[in-house]
Amino acid sequence: MRSQQRTNQQETLQAGIVVELSRTSGDEQFICSLADWNFIRDLGRTFGWHATGTTYLPQHGERARLNPIKHDYQPGDSQDSKRVEADDGARWAAALHRARRSPFIAGMLRTHVQLQGASGTIAEQSLHAQLQSFSEFARRGAFTIALRDSQ
Numbered sequence: 001m002r003s004q005q006r007t008n009q010q011e012t013l014q015a016g017i018v019v020e021l022s023r024t025s026g027d028e029q030f031i032c033s034l035a036d037w038n039f040i041r042d043l044g045r046t047f048g049w050h051a052t053g054t055t056y057l058p059q060h061g062e063r064a065r066l067n068p069i070k071h072d073y074q075p076g077d078s079q080d081s082k083r084v085e086a087d088d089g090a091r092w093a094a095a096l097h098r099a100r101r102s103p104f105i106a107g108m109l110r111t112h113v114q115l116q117g118a119s120g121t122i123a124e125q126s127l128h129a130q131l132q133s134f135s136e137f138a139r140r141g142a143f144t145i146a147l148r149d150s151q
Contacts, residue, residue, distance in 0.1 A: 018150045019075050021134075021143045024083075030137040032130060034075075034147070039112045039127075040096070040134055041073050047102070049095035054082035057144060073145065081146040089138035096135045100128070 019037040021030040032040070045051065054071045071082055084092075099105055106124070113123040137143065 016150060017147050019145060020148045021137060021145050023141065023143055028137070028140070030134055030143075031150075032134070033116075035112075035116055036127065036130060037075070037145075040131065043099050043108065043131070044092045044095040047095040047099040049092045051092075052085065052088045054084055054145070057081045057083055075145040075147045077147050081144045083142060083144050084138070086142045089141065089143060093135040093139040096131055096138075100131060100135075 017034060018031050019034055022028070041051075051073060054073055056071060073082070073084070075082065099108075102108075105128075109124045109127050113119060113127055
């Protein structure tokens with residue numbers, strides 16, 4: 001089913017740059033547009049998620065730092081991958097769960113969809129499903145974020 005979710009996500013994205021989240025083991029991915037990524041991040045913060053920051057992954061031949069410097073959640077390219085820790089992802093997922101129960105969520109989804117040049121119930125339902133998928137993904141443990149070309 002996870003590979004089917006990934007296929008459906010990829011079909012809904014236009015060609016270009018996307019945000020790819022991956023498990024450290026590489027067996028699971030979540031893909032979304034950069035605009036949707038920023039919406040998911042901001043929605044989490046709006047509903048109480050206090051981001052603890054990401055850490056850069058060591059590059060080939062580098063050693064991991066004992067006290068890594070914390071960074072923002074803006075994805076970089078594949079040479080600039082960042083890691084979101086499991087507890088941070090779980091708190092983010094909990095905030096999105098609160099958001100999905102909010103009486104204001106329908107309007108927030110509608111506004112985001114309209115700002116992206118789309119409209120309609122199907123687009124809003126798709127974004128709502130994407131929030132659910134991300135929440136499930138984030139709840140399952142640490143992950144990396146990076147930009148990649150969807151072509």
